[in-house]
Amino acid sequence: MTETSPKGTVAYEVVDRIAWVKFNRPDKRNCMSPTLNQEMLEVIESLEFREDVGVLVLTGEGTAWSAGMDLKEYFRENEQKGLWATRKAQRQAYSWWERLRWYHKPTIAMVNGWCFGGGYGPLFSCDLAFAAEDAQFGLSEINWGILPGGGASKVAAELLSFRKAMYHAMMGENLTGTQAAEWGLVNEALPGDKLKERVTEVANVLLAKNAVALKATKDAVRRVREMTYDNAEDYLIRAQEAANSFDAHGRKEATRQFIDEKSFKPGLGAYDLNKQKA
Numbered sequence: 001m002t003e004t005s006p007k008g009t010v011a012y013e014v015v016d017r018i019a020w021v022k023f024n025r026p027d028k029r030n031c032m033s034p035t036l037n038q039e040m041l042e043v044i045e046s047l048e049f050r051e052d053v054g055v056l057v058l059t060g061e062g063t064a065w066s067a068g069m070d071l072k073e074y075f076r077e078n079e080q081k082g083l084w085a086t087r088k089a090q091r092q093a094y095s096w097w098e099r100l101r102w103y104h105k106p107t108i109a110m111v112n113g114w115c116f117g118g119g120y121g122p123l124f125s126c127d128l129a130f131a132a133e134d135a136q137f138g139l140s141e142i143n144w145g146i147l148p149g150g151g152a153s154k155v156a157a158e159l160l161s162f163r164k165a166m167y168h169a170m171m172g173e174n175l176t177g178t179q180a181a182e183w184g185l186v187n188e189a190l191p192g193d194k195l196k197e198r199v200t201e202v203a204n205v206l207l208a209k210n211a212v213a214l215k216a217t218k219d220a221v222r223r224v225r226e227m228t229y230d231n232a233e234d235y236l237i238r239a240q241e242a243a244n245s246f247d248a249h250g251r252k253e254a255t256r257q258f259i260d261e262k263s264f265k266p267g268l269g270a271y272d273l274n275k276q277k278a
């Protein structure tokens with residue numbers, strides 16, 4: 001059953017351990033107002049540690065994923081109120097993107113349509129991203145006279161080559177979902193009517209993996225990007241040991257199924273979570 005946040009800017013439902021969370025301002029192409037940012041934080045926080053949630057998918061109602069920041073409510077109205085209001089609105093936006101970057105469960109962006117500017121923040125926050133072939137991605141900031149702020153330039157520089165990031169940020173041209181996949185902004189592009197099926201398939205693969213190891217893995221990939229090789233090696237030893245203290249049995253059970261029972265090969269798939277011996 002679909003539920004909505006109190007002011008209706010976010011819709012969500014949990015089906016078979018997948019939380020489908022939607023930007024829900026289709027009339028405004030799901031642009032992010034301060035209300036949406038506040039409500040999105042509350043919704044994702046409420047889902048994060050629910051036992052019936054194993055994966056979160058972020059998508060959009062209607063023709064847009066998100067048309068970026070709300071130029072009226074996020075920018076103009078806050079600028080009129082003063083710096084305090086601008087800073088507050090920034091904190092509201094950045095805090096849910098940050099929360100999502102380090103989310104306890106795996107996260108997937110399912111980009112169904114328009115994705116502009118500020119939308120690159122949550123796009124990067126999600127661990128994986130799948131787009132409709134005809135979705136449109138753009139750093140449109142240059143087209144209305146600002147730089148790609150709110151992390152958008154950083155996302156372009158993180159996910160694209162230097163030349164492509166420059167072109168994308170400076171030219172104000174859009175990429176289709178297909179091009180976004182070729183450029184590395186998203187993992188894959190699919191026909192719109194196949195998008196949900198593929199995302200569900202990916203989510204189900206993740207649901208069958210060891211959840212403690214998945215959280216450690218997604219954090220590790222984000223953290224090591226900024227480390228030297230030696231620091232990464234050290235961090236990964238510690239992260240592995242910390243993960244083991246939360247899940248002492250998983251690795252031992254997987255080893256048992258591989259070495260003793262010979263019922264699976266780690267190189268070819270995940271061990272059976274349901275077989276754990278007492």
Ligand SMILES: CC(C)(COP(=O)(O)OP(=O)(O)OC[C@H]1O[C@@H](n2cnc3c(N)ncnc32)[C@H](O)[C@@H]1OP(=O)(O)O)[C@@H](O)C(=O)NCCC(=O)NCCSC(=O)/C=C/c1ccc(O)cc1
Nearest residue numbers: 027028029031067068069070071114116117118140149150
């Ligand atoms: C191509 C779009 C996405 C769709 O076109 P459409 O399907 O023909 O729809 P409409 O343009 O008719 O839009 C429907 C409604 O949604 C509204 N809308 C549609 N995007 C918007 C919108 N970003 N705002 C505020 N109303 C909108 C639009 O004004 C209109 O409102 P209304 O006339 O009342 O029905 C078009 O709406 C459009 O170009 N939108 C603007 C995209 C855009 O440049 N986004 C902003 C990028 S910049 C950014 O995000 C900044 C990041 C940032 C982050 C943090 C920071 O601290 C600093 C910076």
